[in-house]
Amino acid sequence: MNKIRINRLLGGMLTVGIFLFLSTETFAQDLVKLPTGPASWTVDITISGPKEDKSAEEESAKTTQNDTNTPTKNNPPTAKLEVRQDNEKIRYLTTSANGLQSVVWALVGANLLLTTAPNGVTFFTDQGAVPFGVHAFDWLHSNNLQEKKPVFFKSKKCFHYKGSQMIGYSHDKPKMITFEAWIDSKTLLPVALLIDNQLGIFTFSNLPPDGSLVIPDKYAKLFEKKKLIMGLK
Numbered sequence: 001m002n003k004i005r006i007n008r009l010l011g012g013m014l015t016v017g018i019f020l021f022l023s024t025e026t027f028a029q030d031l032v033k034l035p036t037g038p039a040s041w042t043v044d045i046t047i048s049g050p051k052e053d054k055s056a057e058e059e060s061a062k063t064t065q066n067d068t069n070t071p072t073k074n075n076p077p078t079a080k081l082e083v084r085q086d087n088e089k090i091r092y093l094t095t096s097a098n099g100l101q102s103v104v105w106a107l108v109g110a111n112l113l114l115t116t117a118p119n120g121v122t123f124f125t126d127q128g129a130v131p132f133g134v135h136a137f138d139w140l141h142s143n144n145l146q147e148k149k150p151v152f153f154k155s156k157k158c159f160h161y162k163g164s165q166m167i168g169y170s171h172d173k174p175k176m177i178t179f180e181a182w183i184d185s186k187t188l189l190p191v192a193l194l195i196d197n198q199l200g201i202f203t204f205s206n207l208p209p210d211g212s213l214v215i216p217d218k219y220a221k222l223f224e225k226k227k228l229i230m231g232l233k
Helices: 002-023 056-061 217-230
Strands: 039-047 079-085 089-096 101-107 113-116 122-125 151-153 156-167 175-184 190-195 198-204
Touching: 101 217, 113 217, 122 217, 156 190
Parallel strands: none
Antiparallel strands: 039 079, 039 198, 079 089, 089 101, 101 113, 113 122, 151 156, 156 175, 175 190, 190 198
8 A cells, every 4th residue: 555655656757757847837828919800010131241350449339139130231131031920921021132022921820821933833741841930939949048138139028048959941951040038028029039140130010000901812722722621620
């Protein structure tokens, strides 16, 4: 009887221990908040170069971290991502430095992206295929937090995270990607995201977007078929 009681006690302690361990972990959905419903925001993307050495006077005058990563005349943006969404769909419009544009569409609440390859073939893939899209922070975990207290970035107090994840989409060979993120400590909106050597600076609009978000008919029909197959409303 004593052995049975001890085993039950140990089993209960183990269960409580596992629960306590899990309850101290926090995942991406609680660490970063992106707008819901009709909203729009932009991401200015640049190549992040090595940090410059600064004098003590320059460092003391700075109120933010990593300002050398901010796009400048010598480090211009390589692309701009414009994100717009309503209650059902998301549009990602990317404009490269040479003015070329590409548009892809996604469904709200589903990790589903509809895009067209250079050869003209339209296909579905993960939303994570958009580097700075709504699934760009899926790697985020409380264990990735770098400092206990918020740090300054772009004049905002931010939670600072670093991590890595094995990623591969469609027929691409998976590879290890490193991430670094600065999340506004008050709003939990992303301020910046570094993916390998690409730095994205986020800017959110305080006003709802004008007009309706109209998806091309050919995409809308494909989405409707896919939603029926997946059992989505």
